[in-house]
Amino acid sequence: MTLIADDHTDSQLVSTDPRDGSPVGSWPIDGPAQVDAAIAAARGAAEWWRAQGFAGRRKHLQAWKTEIAEGARELAAVISQETGKPEGDALLEVVLTLTHLDWASKRAGKVLSRRKVASGLASYNQSASVGYEPYGVVGVIGPWNYPFYTPMGSISYALAAGNAIVFKPSELAPATAKWIEAAWNRAVPGHAVFGVVVGDGATTGAALVAAGVDKLAFTGSAATAKRVMAAAAERLTPVVIEGGGKDAMIVAADADLDAAAGFAVFGGMGNAGQTCAGVERVYVEEGVAEAFVAKLVAAVAKLHPGPEASDSYGPMTLARQSEIVARHVGEALDRGAVAVVGGRESIAGGYVQPIVLRDVPEDCAVVTEETFGPVLVVNPVRDLDEAVARANATDYGLGASIFTKDLRKGRALAERLRAGAVTVNSVLGFAGIPGLPFGGRGESGFGRIHGADGLREFSVVKSVAVQTMKPMLDLLTMERSAKDMHLAERMLHMMHGRRGKR
Template sequence: MVVDLDRHEQLAAEVLPQTGLLVGDAWLRAGSGGEYQHVDAATGRPQATVPLAGAAEVDAAVAAARDAFPAWRGLRPDLRRNALLRLAELIRSRASTIGQVLTLECGSPILGATALPARAADYLEYYAGLADKIEGSVIPIFPERAFDYTLPEPYGVVAVVSTWNGGISALGRKAGAALAAGNTVVVKAMELAPFSAVIFGELALEAGFPPGVVNVLPGGVEAGRALVAHPGVDKISFTGGIEAARQILVAAAQHITPVVLELGGKSGNIVFPDADLDAAGAFAGVACMRNSGQGCVMPTRLIVHSSIHDQIVSRALAGIAAMPIGDPLDPATAFGPVVSARHADRILAMVSAADGEILTGGHRLDEPGFYVAPTVVDRIAADAPLAQEEVFGPVLAVLTFDDEDEAIALANATPYGLAGYVHTTDLSRAHRVAAALDAGYVSLNGFAALPAAAPFGGYGRSGFGKEGGREGLAEFVRTKNVYLPLELR
């Protein structure tokens, strides 16, 4: 495996945007939160200096969003629709460059990264199509004496706090829904991956969004705390970890600010003896290693029937061994680095503390970047930390079961409830187990990329609220009831 260091530096100089803080229509090239030295995950080398927002810039961005809200809310819905469609088209037209930026900002292999701009555009186009279809209803109450109806209204200023692995597709999903409903947004981009959010802000202005409708603040903990606790924020949409979510809920409670939380997962992948063993085994190994396991929805617990344990595990190991590991800018690479040295150390610490048998991996790869070898740990106890805590890295924990009830119990035996996976050729069992899983998303015999029209969100510690679909739009609309007596006095 070879990482082309010179190519990374040259491409960064060509495609990375000049980072800054978008407040209204002004780009601030310095912030009160200081600076962050961004490091290329594949090379371990410094890549760019990122100005960070502090409380002062949060105040300014929220003020700009509040100033822009009345006009954006009052804009004809078809004009909001058209603005979202223009933004989607701009993202599609620059998908190749944005994909390269996504690879440079967090190490995602280019093959997958180049698909994310299209996902962002899909969400923007979907919500553009709903912008002029947000309708109220007439309530059947005493029709001869009164008229009662509802008005769907936007909240106002929405704080969009996204994690580093979501990139521009997460902004398309979150901000697209909020903007279509008539809200304005302040995006807090994580300092680990600020570049695609900056591009989103640049293209929003180019698409004709009025100043202040979209504001973008790369920032760290200081900016995040200031934003979610701000009295001028009317709703919070957050993707990230459980500890940050707890702090957000405490801050939001001060102003009773409603929150949407899309958090972590520890998703079980149940394989029954009647499954297609070749397909299920390959899926078990490869699906949890996508983006080096850095995804909340990954099937990170393999829950396999004891009678087929050896067959499935051997197939999973074979699939992992066949994954090309290398430079994420190489289109042939399927497995790249994790996002930072700190993240790599955390992953390996969790693996070293595990009681199971390490079948493969469990170590750093000898590269300049932050590569953790794909890891499989067998015979994990259901209550072990590796079976309970989100690793957010290329680690698969293997558990076994003997009957359907035990499989369901194991799948539900974590505080998370984001996703579940079931492999079986028995249609009745597939639907029965899907209904029994405590998860917001269940995939049968595969891993499908959810369309923009599908809702996504978890149960338990995986959060609450939905993103995507009509349910995702509803998160940013509140309902007012109007009662009109027909005999006015």
């Protein structure tokens, strides 16, 4: 990504392919005036979108889904160009995303339609119900590592809930966002329910946060998330935050070590390690540590990063991320960690070769901070209790994984992990299950996308109570009678006191 300006045009955002620096496209940067106009257009379209109802929105979202599916190869090529990931990985991103769009559009009515709730004996004369209404206009700020799958987790569910969207993609991936917008305009022409604004965080992103959207969904670093929240607080704008992770894998002594090693490579090295909910730390019971490391080394040896479609993964999408990887790895090695695969020499130019570190001090940055590169830390532990303690000893709380043949033990360990999503005997197994909500805690943020909770996240709860008959005791009045109060007190003791427990 570069920003350019000349005497004849406004500032431009130029998207480039990180593999060779070739331009993908360029767009004028949207400043506060353009962002305000986009929100105004979305607010006007929001009333039409809400009036479509669940059935109408489902029809339009299904048409959008079909439009994207028909152009999936083309979209995957654009994602690949902007991120450097192989087109096969980009196509998988499209497949997973459309699974969620399909689920949200079909289930929104069931999840969000008004439903009756019990009124209780004391309010027998009231008919009570709860329903969900759209916020109005939701602003979405997306990341660069999964420029389609991740922001669409908010966009799909917010649209299905009845909101209009203004989407600010990462400055590294504007072409992906513009492709999605064009697909929307083909599927639902004439209605600015979904719009894109382009620019960097300091200009366009800040303008979107300050412009008065009704809710904001942000994905990015925890540090940036805090600044976004502070700006949103000026208007009390509610936010959903996905702030990254430092996900741990636990390998029990009874695990299938071949499977665990394979998933560790997938979670740690896929997308050049640029995955919030992948694998960065592995805690393996010491009795099988040597065998696991041997299998891991053999699996990693098969990887070959490069620019071709057949390569295992591409370059670092954000060039300066290599500097963070180098700092983390260098500190660990300086403090006695052992590089069983790669090392300092693995970081050269835009590509980072796979690195596996063993016996890393737990207070090293490569253990405590998000490295976001193809680096795995493998530390043996005495037992699973120590593994859980180490996995939880982080400010992050996004995802985790457990490998054991004892599924009952796996489920019990999952309950003990401080993470928003846990998989047993897989990594990222939840990503393709639309009914499962996704989000974190601590530095990983709060709020949820996906599933019924994701639909409710982008909805305002409204409770309604309708009095259907006069009450037996007239208590909601400034002129309560002594008789009614006496009966109310008797009921209190009968319903909630010791007499009521007999």
